[in-house]
Amino acid sequence: MRFEEYINLSEFSHKKIQLSFGKFFICDHFVVAELNHEIHVDWSIIQKIANMIIEQYGYSKKIGFISNKVNSYSIDPYVWVTFSKEYDFIEAAAIVWYNDAGFMSATLEKMFLKNSVKLCETLDEAVLYILNS
Template structure:
């Protein structure tokens, strides 16, 4: 379910940012990313996302990140290795998958992420997990 179609749209004050490769919903303690169908996420796209988040939250705030895989896209999982070395603002991440292919790619991505990661079957599950994670509450 897309963020804009969920109850979360009215539950959380948020800012919507649309970039050429996806939509981002910026909430107080987390970001929901919904990337476009059939794009390939490489280091350049990851840098654009990271810079946008730093611009909005600053460099000291620790946040949660939810990848809401409502569309099918590919990602170079090795970008997460570089990301972990370059940036440290994401404390917990949730990946929401909706089909077998999404589950398989999410499982692969999880292996490359250094922080706390949960695979979720719904956006609501992901939001609740992020909000209840100790990393975000501290």
């Protein structure tokens, strides 16, 4: 389910930001990312995401991050190692998967993230996890 279709969407004030590689929904305490189909996420894309988040929240606010894998895409898992060294604004993360390939990708990503990460089967599960972290 896309964030724009989320049944509890009206409970969250949010701002939608469209970048060339995906949509981002900026809420008060978390970001929902929906990356485009068949892109490859490398360090340059991660930097653009991080800069966009810092521009929205500032340098000191800790936030939650939800990767809503509604599309199939690839990611270099080592970017998370560098990300953890460069940036320190993610307090907790959730990855929502919708099929076996998404689950395998999410499991691999989780191994490289230093933050608390929960693999979720629904967007609602991810939002509740982030709000309670």
